[in-house]
Amino acid sequence: MDLDPLLLSRIQFAFVISFHILFPSFTVGLACWIAVLEARWLATGNALFRSLSEFWTKIFAISFGMGVVSGIVMTYQFGTNWSRWSDIVGNVLGPLIQYEVVTAFFLEAAFLGILLFGRDRVPRGIHFMAAVLVAFGTVLSSFWILSANSWMHTPAGAELRDGRFYVTDWWQVVFNPSFPYRLAHMLTAMFLTTSFVVAGISAFYLIRNRFLEHARVGLSMSLALITVLAPLQIFLGDEHGLNTLKHQPAKIAAMEGNWEGGTRAPLILFAIPDNEAEKNHFEIGIPALSSLILTHDFDGAVPGLKQFPVDQRPNPEILFWTFRIMVGLGMIMLLVALTHLVLRIMGRLYTPNWFHRVLVACMPIGFVAILAGWFTTEIGRQPWVVYGLVRTADGVTPALSGGAVLFSLVTFMVVYALIYGFGTYYLIRLLKIGPSAPVEEEHPQAMQEAHRPKRPLSLPGESIEPAE
């Protein structure tokens, strides 16, 4: 069998980045949520907020640790497997990644130590500031990495000379045409992801009749945020889609499963796209709706795949479905938001079991939506690595042997499965133990002595496996 280093490198990249993205998707929102809890604790002195913050900080620590180690892999992946790409785009994207490191990574890492271990070593105000800076760091990190990613979709501010990009305008590079849309869409997605996890866990405690005080606060805050963000996200997604239509029409054609293009295009709800036959099987659609959504006019013309040469088309067999999964999940999020609104107005938010069960079931919804969305946008960029200018096939490392990539791919899969398994196991144990009872600070000094954390990324009294 002939091992293709290009295909294997693509699979490896998809695998390590999909694994990695799960953690920032969760921790960016979580860091902000912790900062908000710390702020409320500081403002009200209500110990409930402190105990809730400590509980979520433990969960944050595990998730962030896994995010860091899987992130280091990404930094090296670019050079080891995509050395041509690194050389071609290094002048443009290198600085963006570097800025991510020096503005965000160091900030997060330095203040994470204080956030986790420093509560008794620094004044309250500094500890709160550490929480805010960690959160700020995670958002800054998203800013730079999404700018770099967007540039590959909508390159601007640089020219290709002798096979390498040279920057002509940094402002245009950083704020390239798809970046504001992608940033808004992704940040909202990350906040939604965290909100659904917080809502799900709070609902789980309500069902089990445990930690009721904590659970009510968590449920109320997360659902309130979902109610704002779910509709906003649908709007942002639509805007992002229109931006894609302008810059990457072939991607839109593949997402819509539209082969012919033209006016009065139907919105296809179900189809099995077929690349060989260049048509869809079992197509069910609503007439003219796709034209309406994309051009805001029933008679608007939309792109079709056949308008593009075969070797410049992304694969609709995958995109058609990943896109529908994302949109479908977005609609479920909206439904949850509306249901919550009705229940809250009726004053029954904390009582009905069925709604809490729905929330528990919805816990992974944000992660799945984010993965589906990224599969859509990244596979939709193919066959280009820098859209319209550099092909993915021209980015791979020439000296790479298929055997070496197969070896590394299998290694990553085994190791990540192991780490993910253990991480999930410890997270579930943490959730089962739940937050500690709020302690009113009558003797803050004595309590601090007893609780001074000495343990790596851990807080006292939380060994979570049963003793032997």
Next chain:
Amino acid sequence: MEGSLLTLAWVAIIGFAVFMYVLMDGFDLGIGILYPFAPSEEARDVMMNSVAPVWDFNETWLILGGAGLFAAFPIAYAIVLPAMYLPLLLMLIALIFRGVAFEFRFKARTSRHVWNKAFFLGSLLATFAQGVVLGSFIQGIEVQGRNFAGGMLDWLTPFSLFCGLALIAGYALLGSTWLVWRTIGRLQDWCFRTARRLLIVVLVMVGIVSLWTPFLEPAIAQRWFSVPNILLLSPVPLMVAVLAFGLWRSLDEGREVLPFAFAMGLFALSYLGLAISLWPMLIPPRITVWEAASPPETQVFLLIGMAFLIPTILVYTAYSYWVFRGKVTGAIGYH
């Protein structure tokens, strides 16, 4: 462009980042290497606690070095990384296990021994892989045009493997002197003894690497042994002898902070020696820093930010270390 100040500034920044990484992750990897040999399980807790709040930060310098290379010398990034495909894979996997061990070890009870092993093996193999990468970098990389042109196993030579072993001893020395500074009692006594033994091993190994390197490349021999270089550069080995003596004395006298300072000094001199051997090659034996530099518009754009950000980073690094200053004592509230 030859002699460009901008490029020189970037060499300095990346050189600084890599050195910071070697020092800072060096001592915490060293603690992982010493880990299973510690006198007791309580001592192991203390060892891990002494670096828990800072390890993540220390490792960030590794990303800075990698990303800096990508930005300021993209071709070096594109050539060196593929050449080191397998040792880098080993390093990454080892760092993954080691990083999550911090997290998982204290969440676990019945499975704690798994994470003890992961912490030790992760630290050991990550260090070994870094030494191998360093060794194979010194011995040179086969380049054609703008690409790595060698095989996937080119890195595998007796010299690179020996460098791997030497770095293990070096990091362990850093780790043991750090612990002399930050611990007390039995663990500290043990570290005093261990640091002394490690010092001898490190000196022997550094000596062998220093004598071996000139044989790999005539240009390096020329650099060190021609007249008048041999005289001008003689302070480097002399300073090594002075610092080694100082380290030995300070351990004898039971000094607490000095040994770590001397150990860092030894690393700085080895690093300087390496720079003297290779300068101005960025990808030995043929591609210079001038040829590999990214264009001025890229380097300037980054430099403006760095001028503010690196000092800021150093300030809050210092603050973070200061918050966690003092001796790390017994394991409070473990069970």
